[in-house]
Amino acid sequence: MTGKKIKLTPTQVIALGFAAIIILGALLLMLPFASKTGHGIPFINALFTATSATCVTGLIVYDTWSQFTGFGQAVILLLIQIGGLGFMNVTTFFFFVMKKRIGLWERELLTESVNAMHIGGIVKLTRQILLGTLAFEGCGALLLMTRFIPVFGFAKGVWYGIFHAISAFCNAGFDLMGVIEPYSSLVHFADDPIVNFTVMGLIIIGGIGFIVWSDIADKGFHFKKYALHTKVMLCSTGILIVGGALLFLFTERNGVFAGMPTSEKIMAALFQSVTPRTAGYNTVDNAALSDAGTLLTILLMFVGAGPGSTGGGIKVTTAAVVICTVTAYLRGRENVDMYGRRIDADSVRRAFCTTTFYMMLAAVGAMLMVACQPLPIKDALFEAFSAFGTVGLSTGITRELTLIPKIILILLMYSGRIGSLTVILSISRKRGRATLNPIGKIMIG
Numbered sequence: 413m414t415g416k417k418i419k420l421t422p423t424q425v426i427a428l429g430f431a432a433i434i435i436l437g438a439l440l441l442m443l444p445f446a447s448k449t450g451h452g453i454p455f456i457n458a459l460f461t462a463t464s465a466t467c468v469t470g471l472i473v474y475d476t477w478s479q480f481t482g483f484g485q486a487v488i489l490l491l492i493q494i495g496g497l498g499f500m501n502v503t504t505f506f507f508f509v510m511k512k513r514i515g516l517w518e519r520e521l522l523t524e525s526v527n528a529m530h531i532g533g534i535v536k537l538t539r540q541i542l543l544g545t546l547a548f549e550g551c552g553a554l555l556l557m558t559r560f561i562p563v564f565g566f567a568k569g570v571w572y573g574i575f576h577a578i579s580a581f582c583n584a585g586f587d588l589m590g591v592i593e594p595y596s597s598l599v600h601f602a603d604d605p606i607v608n609f610t611v612m613g614l615i616i617i618g619g620i621g622f623i624v625w626s627d628i629a630d631k632g633f634h635f636k637k638y639a640l641h642t643k644v645m646l647c648s649t650g651i652l653i654v655g656g657a658l659l660f661l662f663t664e665r666n667g668v669f670a671g672m673p674t675s676e677k678i679m680a681a682l683f684q685s686v687t688p689r690t691a692g693y694n695t696v697d698n699a700a701l702s703d704a705g706t707l708l709t710i711l712l713m714f715v716g717a718g719p720g721s722t723g724g725g726i727k728v729t730t731a732a733v734v735i736c737t738v739t740a741y742l743r744g745r746e747n748v749d750m751y752g753r754r755i756d757a758d759s760v761r762r763a764f765c766t767t768t769f770y771m772m773l774a775a776v777g778a779m780l781m782v783a784c785q786p787l788p789i790k791d792a793l794f795e796a797f798s799a800f801g802t803v804g805l806s807t808g809i810t811r812e813l814t815l816i817p818k819i820i821l822i823l824l825m826y827s828g829r830i831g832s833l834t835v836i837l838s839i840s841r842k843r844g845r846a847t848l849n850p851i852g853k854i855m856i857g
Contacts, residue, residue, distance in 0.1 A: 580614035780816070
């Protein structure tokens, strides 16, 4: 008697694929020669690190340079690259190399992996993603090498340039600056415009989404010809960056920016506005931010990057749809319009569901962390939103967490990378049957 064959949906394959990569990465990081101490690290810490790298988050329990050997660093970088591109894009790269035919099943997985709207042209899009990634990361690495080689020497400067370019482009936030000072991120390069603007550029390009790349590549710099998704992403991203920077200049004028020259303040404010959008690097001490600055950072982490990108969060387009829906309701308009196009009801529902899931899971995660370990609620909320948004910014408490809070953050990072709704959909294989019930009234507000 043969058992019934289990057929997985593309959503389930993606969820299980990420889980398998995380487990494999954790096992590799546990190897004695992955650590400079010569002893394997505990499984929970290896799992935390592998999850953070694969989910391109950047939260750490060890300083990457101080703890891991070149092998361990290479494993982390490989996990970052796979996690940033999506394992299906990486798999497709090997299909291209081996000249293997990409079937319909693989095309469905690719479509789901990059949040493409149509299966048609997905192979072309994947090729653009792979070539674009190589070009952007290569250029970023060369620019960073010009600053790192004079400081660290040729061999280290080259490796650091490659490592930080991939980490920044994939919005991961892992760094090797422990060679200067453990857990310092890019604080020692806060006044270096090449490092700052290169890293910011890589974060933004990686975070706007692969679909936007394709649209710009096909239509050039003709804004009116862009698809609605591209228009919303570009405009919303610009507003978030500029608006966030202005707010940071205001909130931190007497805080972490106090005493900085004006040019450095502006650069630090721009960096602080860009990096919460799921990148995880910092040029100022996050623990020293004012309460207003901390709240602003959490809000930016909440929004995150674009759909089908290397980043997390509820996504920029989701936030845009929610804001436009609220605005339309307040104005008494029945339809939600953006750039002369009406947004369909399903997109509106999905936007509000995603936002609600995100807020609930992050808030519950923070609550459970505080319940399991005496932590300041502000720090717990910061870490929870950072983990679920796959950001990686931290107030420093991850190094002091006990077992249960670490597991909570691991689950939040995993859910945040593959999408909160994807997690729910991967658990439930079947849609509920449609029912037509009588209309009921309930008081709202």
